[in-house]
Amino acid sequence: MSTNAPRFAQPARSAPGPGTGIKTVTDRLVESNRAYAAGFADPGMDARPVLQVAVVACMDARIDLHAALGLELGDCHTVRNAGGVVTDDTIRSLTISQRALGTRSVVLIHHTGCGLQTLTEDFRHELELEVGQRPAWAVEAFRDVDQDVRQSMQRVRTSPFLPHTDDVRGFVFDVTTGLLREIDPRS
Secondary structure (H helix, E strand, O other), rough: OOOOOOOOOOOOOOOOOOOOOOOOOHHHHHHHHHHHHHOOOOOOOOOOOOOOOOEEEOOOOOOOOOHHOOOOOOEEEEEEEEHHHHOOOHHHHHHHHOOOOOEEEEEEEEOOOOOHHOOOOOHHHHHHHHOOOOOOOOOOOOHHHHHHHHHHHHHHHHHOOOOOOEEEEEEEEEOOOOOOEEOOOOO
């Protein structure tokens, strides 16, 4: 069996309705959760990350952050979005993470072969034409991943809402080797 094979069969293209007997991916996820919960034991921890670190990374399914960084449950806060870019909502999450839950360090992780490198802000225009409403958010597309990591580091370091900006580091994760490459914020 290929390691890249999906664990779940792909759902039918037509929308299954109640009582159809067709299981969706979500149905299978809920079943998996029941199996997980059957053996679950309360780890006895609160929401404060043990390592006092927040990791901001791309939502790309090829990146297993905990495995890649040697993290355990409870070690960090994880904020994931398209591209791993620092947006207003990312600042919101980091602010809560630092001010209410004690994190002091921020690690930013972009990656090679990111889908945002293939988009432009035209995506918003096309979406507006399709649905009749312009999205309030920016696509945050980029061509140069290193420069976008630098921009994200700068956004964190200059946010007036974040009290802890002295330990902010940025990296590019190589999806073919699994290695992190640190980005110098001054280059």
